[in-house]
Each structure stands twice: as C-alpha cells, then as structure tokens.
Amino acid sequence: MKNLKEKMERSRTIGHSSRGKEEDMELPMFDLSTISRATNDFSLNNKLGEGGFGPVYKGVIDGQEIAVKRLSRSSGQGLNEFKNEVILIAKLQHRNLVKLLGCCIEGEEKMLVYEYMPNKSLDFFIFDETKGKAVDWSKRFQIICGIARGLLYLHQDSRLRIVHRDLKASNILLDSEMNPKISDFGMARIFGGDQTEGNTKRVVGTYGYMAPEYAFDGLYSTKSDVFSFGILLMEIVSGKKSRGLYYQDQKGNLIGHAWRLWKEGRPLELMDACLTDSSNLSEVLRCIHVSLLCVQQRADDRPSLSTVLLMLGSESVLPQPKEPGFFIDKEPHDANSSSSKNESSSTNEITITLLSPR
Template sequence: MSPGPGHDIYIRLAASESRGKKRQVVIVTLCLMVGVILVCLSLLLSFQMRKRMNHQSSEIELPQFDLSIIVKATNDFSMDNKLGEGGFGPVYKGVLDEGQEIAVKRMSKTSHQGVDEFKNEVICIAKLQHRNLVKLLGWCVQGTEKMLVYEYMTNKSLDLILFNPTRSLLLDWPRRFNIINGIARGLMYLHQDSRLRVIHRDLKASNILLDCDMNPKISDFGLARTFGGNETGGNTSRVVGTYGYMSPEYAVDGMFSVKSDVFSFGVIVLEIVSGKRNRGFVHSDHRLNLLGHAWMLYEEDRSIELVEPCAKKSCDISEVTRSIHVGLLCVQQHPEDRPSMSSVVMMLSNGGALPEAKHPDLFHKNKSSLVSVSSSNHINQPLPPLVMNGFAYAMQLLKVKKDTKKSIFKPEINSVG
C-alpha cells in the first residue's frame, strides 16, 4: 500500500555511500579552489610584469604591442610565416596594417630562457642605437604570451647564407669584408661607445642578421650583461653561450669580459673568410679545427688558402690576409693578448703593421676542470672540438720536434685559383 499524499518518505543510505559522496564533493571543491588560485596567481604575475615593463618602457619610450595586432600581422603565427627557431623560441615574419614588415620572437613555453632574459633584452637593446645593431620596435606581454618585435631583416641570419653552398655565392669578398667591418663597429659601440658597456656573451653567426643590402646587425641580447663605470667583466657559475664561439676562460672558469666577445668575433671572422663552421670542422689532412688550420696557414705564410673558393676571384689579397691576421689576434689564448674592438676597427681600416699573433687556444692544460655547460643551443654536450682537437695538435707539435725532416706543417702548397 503506497503512502497517501502529504506523507514524508525517509530513505536510509549506507554510511560508506554517504561518506563517499561527501569525499567527492570535498575533492571537487578543492580542485576548483586550486584552479581559481592558480588562475589568479597567473593573472597577478602577468599584471605585475606588465606593470614593471610599462614603467621601464615608459622610461625608454618603447611601445607595447597588443596581442591581437601581432596575431593579425603574423596570420595567427602561421607556419608559412615562420623564419626559424632559437633558444628563446620561434621567430615569425609579420606585416603591420601600415605595411611595415616585422620579425616577432615568441617565447616558447618550453624555452630554457626565462622572464629575466626577456626583460634583459627589452631593457638592454632598447637603450642601444647603432646602424649595426638590430632595432627593437616593441614588446608584448599578455596572458602567457611574451614576445619581442624587431625590424625585419630581409636576408635573415648570416649562418643561413654563409654555410649554404648555394646561397654563399651571394657573398663575394667585398660583401664579406663589409660584414666583418660592420660587426666590428657594432661590437665597438657595445663595448665603449654606448651609454652602458655591454658584453653580448653569445656572439655567433646565427645572431648576425643581414638587411637587404647585406649590411650586418648584431641581434639577440637575452644573455647580454651591462656594466657601468670602469667595469669590463665579471664571472658566473652559469655558463651560457654556444660551443665553438666561447672563449676558453669563459667556458672553463665562467670568467667573461669584453675580451670574451673579442674571441667570439675572431671566430666569426675566420668563418666568414673560409665559409666553414668552427664547430665541427676537422681538416682531413691534419685533424685540426678551423682555428688550428688558420693558424697553420698563417705560420707558413699561406693564409690566402683559407679563403672560400667562391670569394677568391673577387678578393683583395691584402684585405684577406689582414682579416685573417686580425681574426687570429682575437682568438689568442690569453684575454690580455687580444686587442680591444676599437683597435680591431683601426687595424681593419688601415694598412699599418700588425703585431704578431700568438698561438690560439686549442687545448687546455687543466682539462679536468672542463665540465658540460649550458648553452643557448646545446645543453650537457661533451667537450667541444675546440678542446678535443687540441690533443691531436699537441701530438703534432711533439712530432715536429722529433722529426724536423718530415714536418707535418709542410704540406704541398696548392696554387691559388
């Protein structure tokens, strides 16, 4: 018999079922609270960062771009617009409504470069103005997005042309020499002529951009350090940079200075002349890396043989040999032996006598102190060729002393085409 209308019905549930439902409610509530807290923290951090960046950018008069403008300019970060990718993240080409072409560096969520590097680049490069430094047009911080907006460089980065067998044909000797001089002037400005002394710390071919006339501009200041007064360097336990370009004192001991940049510049000079990467280059005849090979040719007065074949027809022999000589002066083992960038600019521009170059750093006596270091492109890599190939070089030096009649430093002299 069913109960009549108006009667209450009581249902008894098992105690375990009741507790289970309460537990589910508690878990869901906690998850929602944690989610809300995380969203609030994210918004708060984004707001604080934008507030700091707005304050700093107002001082340096650097505009902030709205995310919607960048999304539209890059066609929603289309793969067709992607120019490349580095340690910071992908880079996209974009076109603003008024027709101006831009390059957008979008910080990836997996980037090992963090907010500090982002802020460092904005603050550092925004205060720098030189024809051989890439121009930062603005920045964007919105939600989880962090982006830098640069002037667009038609010919992209130097490495994409220099080390490409086909595209390298575009670089005759006059253009190569112009690129060398432009980088030297830009670096001299950073070291002594800008408002702040700037040490780049990651100077390499991929961080040299080329405009439509192949004029070079130094880019990527995320790892740069600024100094005031008479300071010219410092040290760090966090070594960052790229193997093949790092000076020995920086790679081994974390000591960096303006002379660290000078070393990197010297490597780039030898790469521009030869068309070969220092990292990974091992000559088939003597197993030396690019620095060792250039030194051997210099010692035997055969430096002209280092020139990439496609540039030989247009080369000025005196400019070539002077550039190689200057490059070798820059990669000398001891920082105090390397010239300043103002001296480099002077040496490249006149025909005066140059000091004798000392042996470049090809191996380290204190090998046990060399450990894996962080890099913008390579993390926890084995010892670089700069070090490993030095052992072969050391063995060659010993062999020369024992057998002067069959010196390995006297190969046949090839004719210059």
C-alpha cells in the first residue's frame, strides 16, 4: 500500500469559479474507499464532533492520524464554500493555520482531510470550569499570540489578503503542545490589489462574534476580523462565552460586562477565577485593554493585527478604548453559517446599539 506522502503526490485538478472566472488548482485527492477505511466506515467511535457543515471524524492512513471533515448534504455550506476552503488553505502555509492534507470529491461526497489536532478546539477547554484549569495564564497568552500571528499572516503576510469572517473559539484547534491553529475557511474571502473592504447581502458567520458593520450592513474587512479577535481575546481571559449574561440585571453580554468593569475601574474582575494563581496581572490587564480596542464600534478606530501584536508584546502606553459596539441578544430567524449546533449564526437579524456607562 502506498504511503500517505505518495498518495498526496497524486493530484487531480479542481475548478473554482470566482466572479465568472475559472481557476484551476492542483490538489491532493483521496479516494472515498481510502477515507472510509481510515475512519472505520465513519463509525460513531471515530466521530470528533459536528458543525453546521457536517461531522468530523478521526482516521488513520499509513500510521498518520487525520481529521476528516465530511460535508453534510443538508449543510448550508455548499460546493462553492467547499471549493473556497480547499483552494484557500492549499495556498496557505503557517504554523498557526491548520494544515490541509487533501480532499475527496466522489459522487455526493465532499470531504476535507486535515492534520489531526489531538487537543480538539479552544472552546473545549476555556468554557469548562474543570478543563480550564489545565490551561494556565502563560499557556493562554501563548494561544492568544499564536492566533494573532496566524490572523496577521492571513491579513498581510501571505501572498493573498484574506478575511476569515468566522473566527471563534471552536475554529481554533490545538495541537499536542496546545499550539493554536486557525481552521474553517469556508466563509473566507480574498481581497485583491488595493481592496480593503467588501460587501455582501448574505451575512454569514457566528452570532456574537460579528462586527457591527458586518452584521448590520454586510461590510467586511480585516477590521471585522479584528472585532472577532477582540471577542475571542475576552473569552480566553474570562473563560466566559460572548453571548452569556453577566450583568446583575441579566440583560448584558460579555462585551457589555467587560466595558462596565473597565469604566468602573475594575477590569481585572473579568479574569477567569482559575487563573488567579498563575496569571501575570499586568499582562492580563493589557490583554483586556487590547480586547476593548479591538471591539470598538467604528472599524476605523480598531487597531490592525500588526498593531495588536506590538501592543501585546510591549509595555508601551495604550490609547483609551472608545465605546464598543455590542449586540442585544435576540435569536436570528435563519442560519447560514459553518457554526456548530450550540452556536447560533446570523443573517442580518441583529440589533446593534452602543453601551454607555452609568
């Protein structure tokens, strides 16, 4: 039997239509029979989880562990999103992006084959009171910086300029050493030339992570990814989900809670209680400060990812954050997203407001 490297060297051509133009890409292709054997015929024992796109299975090919993302026929993510993800990831190489090993398109089946991440995803740890204790502050800070480096590569350092559009805790995978890798590029968009902003009538992403201008007007840019990063940063520091209710009157969310604590001079109260013994308080405070700069209402006020990394790695004085944009919790009527079942996605059914301090 040929080894995995030899299998990956066998390629076919897949076409991808973008704005009426056909782009061909040489991609490693796996046979359905090979994937089926690797996952023990997609057995429940091999199932790692499930998102809006469909289930993910663990498998083994020639001794190498793999993760197989199997597109569900009922998924809102269709062939275009599938090809989009394949072509994007095939062109990207960075230690903080998940590595695509190949894909399978056979009959009605469409699958992506990734490197296997033994520590699952970030949400598995930070939102669990017990498992969260296994990720101390130094490890969380390492994860934060790794995500920022991966996002900077997408925005600026790769040969493409890419807006992810669905950055969230469940899309941050963790390897054996807990290094973060950004995954799920089905909703990502490429910017060409000097383009800095795009517009869409079909808002896709995960409710609670979307920037106001994107959720409300369909405008997306690298700054809308910065907003999502700010939310993610708050979640990593606090161990709380963005859509939870944290005000005493139970009408707030994580942005509102963080902003209130900041205005009252009590920002460190946002910190996850399990981090008390392991944290560097000045570092935690700086992360909270940076997160609030990232979620400011106006996109122009938010820092770029290159600036974010400089802020995280220095002790320089940071600008004061302006009021954030945040969502009034309201269930959307529809869902067009790669979100997992316990996360709600949105299609413009969101109310945006500003939070003013009392």
